[in-house]
Amino acid sequence: MEGDGNGKKIEVNTPGAEEKAAEVHEEHKKKKKKEEILEELKQKLEESQKESEQLKERILYQQADFENFKKLKAKEKQEALKFGNETLVKELLPVIDNLERAIEHASKTEDSRGIVEGVELTLSGFLKILEKVGVTRVEAKGKEFDPNVHEAVAQEESKESPAGTVITELQKGYIMYGRLLRPAMVTVAKSPETE
DSSP, X not given: OEEXXXXXXXXXXXXXXXXXXXXXHHHHHHHHHHHHHHHHHHXXXXXXXXXXXXXXXXXXXXXHHHHHHHHHHHHHHHHHHHSTTHHHHHHHHHHHHHHHHHHHHHTTSGGGHHHHHHHHHHHHHHHHHHXXXXXXXXXXXTSBOOTXXXXXXXXXXXXXXXXXXXXEEEEOOEEETTEEEEOEEEEEEEOOOOO
């Protein structure tokens, strides 16, 4: 546009001016659209990064839970292997008791020495087998009464033993890998009563 001297503006058409203006306008629209797309992509990237961090945290928690689960199962498996024979051992204990009674009874007569020796060997074999599977006897006679491993069935007055000491073992107790299978049945000393 140019002025004519009177203050009026006259439109002058220059070749290609409209096309150039259209191109500038189109480039401006494209640039604006690119900026909008770029901003949208930035937002999506931030959201994806947040989501990725959350997923990483969840995976770490699940891995920790899985490790704890594996440790627990390994411990349970060890316990099952260690104490798997417990029922069998409990069933064998009365056999040992009977052998001990037979030895005690047979040893009171002179002509049964051979029987006693045979039964003693059998008992010794049984005890060795039990030791292999982690079974040990509970110490009782002459020891202080311990309710964790002893079961008192009677009390007797005793001048020789202090009160609370096991003076007679009626039935032996057994422990398997630190776990009590059966308490020892015992008689416990008590102080003589004064008249």
